[in-house]
Amino acid sequence: MNLLRSARFPAILLLAAAAAGLVIANTAVGADVIELSHLQVGIPGTPIDLSLSHWISDGLLALFFFAVSVELQFELTRGQLRDPRRAMLPAIAALGGVVVPIGLYVAITAGSDVWVGWPVPTATDVAFALGVLAVFGRGLPSGIRVFLLALAILDDIVGIVLIAVLFAADVNLGMLLAGILCAAAFAALSRLPVGRRGRLPVAIALVLLALATWVFVLESGVHATIAGVLLGLGMSQQLALRTLHALEPWINGLVLPLFAFSAALVAIPAVDAGALSPAFWGVLIALPVGKLVGIAGATWIGQRFAGRTGRLPFADVLAVGALGGVGFTVSLLLAALAFAGDPLVRDQAILGVLAGSAIALVLSGLLVSWRARQYRRLEGPPADEGANA
Template sequence: MKITQLFNDFFHSEKIGGVLLICCTALSLGIANSSLGDAYHHFWMTSLAGQPLEYWINDGLMTIFFLLIGLELEREIYQGELSNIKDALLPIFAAIGGMLVPAGIYLFFNLGTPSQSGAGIPMATDIAFALGILSLLGNRVPTSLKVFLTALAVIDDLGAILVIALFYTKNLVWMNLFLSLGIFVLLYVMGKVFKIRNLIPYLIGGVAMWYFMLNSGVHATITGVLLAFAIPYGKGDESSTSYLLQHFLHKPVAFLILPIFALANTAIHMSGSLIQMIQEPYSIGIAFGLIIGKPVGIFLLSLVAVKIGICKLPDELNWKAIFGVGFLGGIGFTMSIFITLLAFENEVIINQAKLIILLSSLIAGFIGYVFLQSILKQKYTEE
């Protein structure tokens, strides 16, 4: 199976970044629950330009993460797994199943309660963590499975972005929204019509677009995805603006931005009864959604799509591999925590939801790793 160098770069940066995220999360939890806990928490609440440092990380730095996601999605559409509609349909259906079933499970336990706004939390997949776990299996993993998981996670993140835009937007300021979208249209025309390849106008326009989006009521990170599609893709070769920017962003995002996000958002002081915590409706919805809903949704909708002839299973894969990858899809972490911050306002609920996300992601990742290890031999053979 043909695989581009850019995909290889993306895969390797994400898998190493996943290991780094695990280390940062463990470190952050350890410090938060030590004698340095109060000072550590106050550090992330340090005021910068009238807002806490955590705010600028979640609304500013994470926009760059979303920009990388947008560039990767664009690459997938033009040259990758999503460029051929027949090949694209399998991860698309898998992602849809992996979003709808977990959200449905969450709403089953929370519909009509104050916590029903958290339905988007178990819908997300953390690319870095998922690819990091898959990489631990080494060369026994077929390329088609890596590509399937990457495409699934990217589409999943796109779905999460749409959920954020549609359901977690409050008090719209239409003028600012129109200004932001107007700048996007201008940048898009610059790239697609006038073929302007210099990156500087796009970065300047992107900052302006981010500012107006930030003050519009729509979450500012949406700007990253919009900007990605405005930047000219060209032929997608190593000289294209999109390629150069994506290649440049891989390491800063994997080794700086996501670790900082992890450190800032897992500074959780663990108190109270764990038994009582896991009995809360939102905890049950998150845990069942990620651990059960993700693999079931991914597997079932993929199976239905193949059986009715909409798409086909790649030659190297079998249904056990798809089911195993479904558990890796249950590693929510970055995106799930991100949506948690938008869904809830109560700090106690936010912290408890974060802990449940971490525990659920750990369980889903462990099950996925053990299951895939048992079915993927050193030399992969289709059953």
């Protein structure tokens, strides 16, 4: 379990799952596996009837958004984001990391009907970006991780808002209100003082309220992962952190790899590069290039006016900007939602996410390794090595 709570192993697992999905989709059994992912599975006696891929993206992925929201709640109340001065630079960086990729995507897809995919390159995969930093960044100052964490969480907020606002179809306000009320009841119950004997009944009630919230949000037409956001932001922080600790191995070891595998089940189109959709090229370029330019440029501008509070060397900012281009989880979800009505364009946009994230992965690995080596060189060898030399 400790391995699944580490920063490195879940990142490797996520990448391996995405690679496995892409490889299997393009083998002889690929068509059968893709067809299996579309198998409808319903709950008897309820209107809920989802495909296996939607059970993953609408159901299991809500746990990931719950985890992100719990971490966000902590950062806003007790962590680095509670100080507005320290939160300002990551916020400015996040803004640049959203606006510039959107601008690049729209410019590349101008004149086509795939411009509607502009939200796809706005997101940063929190778990994977931190994992890359952990793998290649031994020796880097902790401030770099804090900056990246704040930036990535804010990026995910943008992704969550875009999912809620842009991809909610035929919203049933009654169902949505019921979901909000269940989430409010969940938040209130999580804050009640409970004795030892009352823990089990309260835990059962919390699970039932969480499930009810998810069902109502799903039936409202708003993307069901929003239920995870409501529950994560509203839950009592102490209980939320304990719950996150218990769920973290399952999210890292099962939920995220399953989603990466499912989303990457894409048969590579048998077309020339010139016949690929502008959506592919837009995402491919906007993720690694747009994120790097947007985050680094906005941070450079912000640091001109922010004084010395929370400042990073520009070379470190470049490394963080490259890490921001690792979109994966939320970008894959946004691609699937933006082009849900056009499977061919959706698959090409997903390929763009995978390829763009891979480019950002290589670039960020090089930049982070370079900066880490410089910091280790400045620190010199450990004391015991110096004594033995």
